[in-house]
Amino acid sequence: MVISAGPILLRKLLRDLWARKTPLAVIIAIVAIGTGSLIMNASIYRDLKFARDDYYREFRLADLSVSLKRAPESAVRLVEQTPGVAEARGRVVLPALLDLPNQSEPITGLVISMPETNEPILNDLLLREGTWFSGPEQAEAILNHRFAEANGFVAGDRIKVLLLDEQHDVLVVGTAMSPEYVYLIPTDGGVAPDPARTGIIYMPIKFLQRSGDLEGAFNQIVARTFDSSPAALDRVLNVIEDRLDAWGVTDATPRRNFPSVSFLDSEIQGIRASTTIMPTIFLGVAMLILNVVIGRMVAQQRSVIGTLKALGKSTTAIALHYLCFGTFAALLGAAGGVVLAYWLQGGMIAMYRQFYKLPNLEARFYPELYVLGVSVCLIAAAVGTIAAARRAASLHPAEAMRPPPPEKGGSIILERIPIFWSRLSFRRRLVLRAIFRNPFRSGVNFFTTLLATALLITTFSMRDSLTYLMEYQFSALSHEDLSVSLREPVGESGSREILSMPSIATVEPQLNVVCDLSNGPFSRRLAISGLPRGNRLSTPLDDLGQPVPIPDEGLVLTDKVARLLDVEVGDSVSLRPLIGERRRVQAPVIAIVKTYIGLSAYADIQYLSRLIGEDYVANSLLATSFGSEGWNLLYNELKKRPGVIGVARRERALEQMEGTMGETQGRVIVILVMFSGLIAFGSVLNTALVSLSEREREVGTFRVLGYTKGEVAAILRGEQIILSVMGTSVGMFAGTGLALLISKAYDTDLFRFPATILPIRYFHAALLMVLFVALAQAVVRVYIHKINWLDALKIKE
């Protein structure tokens, strides 16, 4: 590009820019963040999406999975022959209790069958270390790679696997990754990754069929379809479920609802959203500030523009010259953004690699995204500068040489309210006039401080919401120290047995039954928890945080489920358990409670037992303990019981969530607070300096009249303080609204975010804003000290 129409004007450009280096540097930083976040997010989005799509395709992730009690080979053929299905595979998937040598705590494992030889199949494995099985019936296992890593397993080690009622001493032959488990949520539930407790292991099919009482049969069928759009998949799934009904379908899941897939999808969606949100905010702010700054520059250089025109510079050359101010800032910002993006992309991908186990996840370089980012940045700068450039270009040459027209506008609107106006001191009047006479600049100051505050509030709200959610889910709703899950529902004897174990203080039985709930066209599959009368360890709460008594008959639904099924208290839903007699009944909705994780519903344990054709059974035992000293003994006891398939500690789940989500969030918060600061600081600094340059003569007069520099600075500050206070105040509301909106947007089956903002956060945000604005004012003070007032008075505009 021929910068600025001529080498001499280029020099003028550079010197003019240099003279404004401090405020300009802030604009450049804002542009850099806008451009950088665009390039970085777009690159990460592609990295993740490509890595995921490649992985799913190459390792043939199934489009659906159906769990059954027992299905013969012919059932697999039936699925395969279903229209729309490309291929199907039967597998055996068994829960198991893993006893690791390095750990007293038993781990819930999931044992998945693989063919005896390593051949390409659905839900294939990527062998990372070791070898495949040495024979069809061998007691050999390939461990999930991260699980092995986290627990220090290598090929050749042994692991104790409790399957049904028999403990097997299994030889670890290798480690592997699978597209099915990219995001490693513990096999016994939870929402935060915990690789050490994600006991996914693969064993030869024949071995599992024999030890799982499934000779010649499977208990899960996975399939790939030709059309994997949600609608098509749901249609195929319905047909399959009907066809397999005789074999006792206990679950039918489309790919998008596989936990790992769903977490990864929502992460990728989130990044996609960031690709537009952050750049819009930052480039938008930069645009507004540039508009003010270059606008002022044109006004200041009025006679220079006139002279250039008198000398015969063309209109285009002059427009281009001023356009170049914006472009130049944008170019430097873009350069910064490019460096930032290139540098951060690697770090971000490294972080994602910890959470998402994708074999080909690498930070790749996408030149076209860099071109895109830089172009968007240049366009934004051009848009921000164009108004000023046009004003410069259209300045009439003879006009430009005359002194500028006297200050625009005599009285401002407030002066028409004499009762108000007459009470103001002349300093206040000056401040108010300055605000109202430059509506655009005032608007920019107001809007950007509003934006920064809103960003702070939303950021804090993210933190508070997560804290509230964890506290609510892990402390208000549940009070057990540990929960023991059982393979099969058992009667009262189960509770007594646990109660007799070391350290156990109280035990409360619970029955979890996966059911289909429906109301007309709306349906959902979820686990209903049967709670005993006088439940104390699991206490569903209503909107106001009050415990809701469990009715003898009927259901207590969580608000999300009620919304999904479109029912209210007093309505009834159709309910069909997926185990037992599987009879469909109508169940009244008695109460609605609130939860933030997953989908759940509650009922009386006896009522639920009856629905599955039992009297009074439980498959999960919640317990409190006297203290964790005796837990090793307890674990040893539990490991001996073949009926036990899992032991979960409430503490651990909470810690894990704190540790992963909390930590990541902590980092994000620090960055977002700095970003808000940059926006507020940058905008206040720039608008204040523009205001200062406009009012040099006014303030020079004050100096001559004997005002001190401090007094003069105070008068100048008034403008920014009033606008920033207004922006901050409205920003509090905007931020609250935004937090509400975000919590609405994040309303999924997996997660809801309570829009929580602690009252003290408003104070924190206000304090930070005061800091940012004060920092900007401190820099302005330096400029005020540098100005020679007498010169300012002498120089004609």
Added chain:
Amino acid sequence: MSVTTSQSSVILSVQSAGRVYRMGEVDVPALRDVTLDLQRGELLVIIGPSGSGKSTLLNLIGGMDRPTSGHVRFGEMDLGVISDRELTRYRRFEIGFVFQFYNLVPSLTALENIQVATEMAGDPMDPLEALELVDLVDRADHFPSQLSGGEQQRISIARAIAKRPQILLCDEPTGALDIETGQQILNLLLRLRAELGQTISLITHNASIAHIGDRVATLKDGIVESIEINERPLRPEEVQW
């Protein structure tokens, strides 16, 4: 530039030119009906009280502005009707301006301020040569803020003549200077005219300076009150300030 009419030495002619400014609802006639020729090589001094339309007239001559009535002709060009582009080219190649407040670009050095003009002109001087003509070579790298008013005005003159314009237009070039410096500036202009041969039109509201002109046009209320020919123009230092 070709000479238009056979033996005429008229370089530019203003014919019944008027300029009316619209200020909201009212029309302000800055120039009512001015007819005046600029003779090749002469020094035409325009005097008149403040607000009489001197600058407006000079702007019309210099192609900074267009008449709202009448014509300003430079050769075959009617400055009132030619395109903006052509008007810009006219300013670029034919006109040099010197202003009361110098109007140097503050962020450019003395030399660079001259280069701004020469880098786009047709057959310009070497900028250093222009500096030499105003005797400020040693100030080449100074910024305007480091120069005195007189020096700034000399740079401004160097910038104007460096393009080798046909016409040099000076709007109160001494207005912001003390007597002695003012005389130096006027001497400089006359010396340059002798060396380079431009036509000069110079505005002043100081009647005594008028004596240095070949002709003196007096403006009042937007019309030419009189045009006098000085049989013997005074040298600047002879002028009684």
